[in-house]
Amino acid sequence: MAVREIITLPDPILKQPAEPVEEITPKIKQLFTNLSDTTDASPGFALAAPQIGVLKRVICVDVDQAKRDSPTNHGKVILYNPQVEEGKDPVINREGCLSIPSYTGDVRRFQEIEVSGYNLEGEKLTLNSQGWEAVAFQHEIDHLDGILFLDRITSIEDDLFHRK
Amino acid sequence: MKKYLINAFGRDRPGLVAAITRCLYENQANLGDLQMTRLGGVFALLLEFYLPPENEAGVSSALEAVGEHQSLEINLVPAAPYQSDRGKEKPNHIITLYGADKPGIVYELTRTLGQLDVNIVNLETRLAEEEELYLMVLEVHRPDELSPEKMTEQLKKTAGQIDTHLEIRPFDPPEL
Ligand SMILES: [Zn+2]
Numbered sequence: 001m002a003v004r005e006i007i008t009l010p011d012p013i014l015k016q017p018a019e020p021v022e023e024i025t026p027k028i029k030q031l032f033t034n035l036s037d038t039t040d041a042s043p044g045f046a047l048a049a050p051q052i053g054v055l056k057r058v059i060c061v062d063v064d065q066a067k068r069d070s071p072t073n074h075g076k077v078i079l080y081n082p083q084v085e086e087g088k089d090p091v092i093n094r095e096g097c098l099s100i101p102s103y104t105g106d107v108r109r110f111q112e113i114e115v116s117g118y119n120l121e122g123e124k125l126t127l128n129s130q131g132w133e134a135v136a137f138q139h140e141i142d143h144l145d146g147i148l149f150l151d152r153i154t155s156i157e158d159d160l161f162h163r164k
Numbered sequence: 165m166k167k168y169l170i171n172a173f174g175r176d177r178p179g180l181v182a183a184i185t186r187c188l189y190e191n192q193a194n195l196g197d198l199q200m201t202r203l204g205g206v207f208a209l210l211l212e213f214y215l216p217p218e219n220e221a222g223v224s225s226a227l228e229a230v231g232e233h234q235s236l237e238i239n240l241v242p243a244a245p246y247q248s249d250r251g252k253e254k255p256n257h258i259i260t261l262y263g264a265d266k267p268g269i270v271y272e273l274t275r276t277l278g279q280l281d282v283n284i285v286n287l288e289t290r291l292a293e294e295e296e297l298y299l300m301v302l303e304v305h306r307p308d309e310l311s312p313e314k315m316t317e318q319l320k321k322t323a324g325q326i327d328t329h330l331e332i333r334p335f336d337p338p339e340l
Pocket of ligand 1: 096098139
């Protein structure tokens with residue numbers, strides 16, 4: 001059990017791109033565990049390694065912890081080198097970030113994605129993910145590129161109102 | 165540091181926010197929340213800021229000069245009389261309402277909200293003139309004593325009486 005502190009803005013580490021995982025070392029195994037434990041202990045349901053101060057491309061998503069309905073639920077998924085292969089049905093939803101606790105914002109995300117990545121056995125997984133689970137994957141993969149929801153905020157105005 | 169509020173209106177053009185915030189910056193003010201929008205084509209601004217109280221006179225006269233020079237209507241007030249615990253309530257529902265435009269839509273809906281003790285945190289409305297469609301989006305705080313079911317029932321009833329369509333969703337953004 002190793003719960004790490006969740007890093008918050010304006011820590012510059014959150015704006016740096018993370019490095020791909022090249023091989024499964026004991027350190028990477030430890031990172032999987034720490035990310036999993038920290039997600040369990042957090043009020044959220046997903047985390048990316050940079051949020052606990054490690055610039056490696058590893059994420060954890062666990063919709064079971066989300067207390068909200070998601071059309072797909074793969075339980076706890078921890079992946080390295082994850083990628084969104086395909087996405088459709090972009091929808092605007094309000095989301096927050098554990099690394100930016102005071103704010104929430106409206107962000108356009110695909111409601112359905114094919115997401116791929118590797119587990120600790122080095123096997124490539126490809127999942128069809130929808131709803132909040134899909135939103136979480138996109139949010140966490142953004143963290144690996146140093147992108148925060150603040151960088152993607154969409155105005156409700158543009159979508160709902162005719163701007164005069 | 166003492167908290168103050170400003171509202172301002174004027175003929176819209178570039179440079180107005182800068183003209184106002186310059187007065188504040190030069191008097192060592194610390195800005196809090198700011199909202200600026202174009203309301204029916206008119207520049208409209210709301211702003212909170214913190215200031216060493218001894219600088220109040222300086223800000224006040226600087227704003228007056230800017231107001232005169234830029235043809236802006238600017239009001240400056242201390243925030244203290246308007247602070248309250250209810251003003252700290254966070255939204256827990258989003259309401260959208262739309263329908264054919266007619267008098268009384270905003271009044272009827274907000275009257276029902278008031279009767280239910282539901283507090284409005286944010287409210288925006290628009291009239292889409294071509295379609296004559298009136299649209300409202302509200303973020304509201306429902307008190308614990310009121311069940312979501314009862315609130316939904318009452319609001320939908322009101323919306324029905326004014327021939328509008330109302331949807332209400334929980335406002336509960338995930339932290340990721
Ligand atoms: Zn985040």
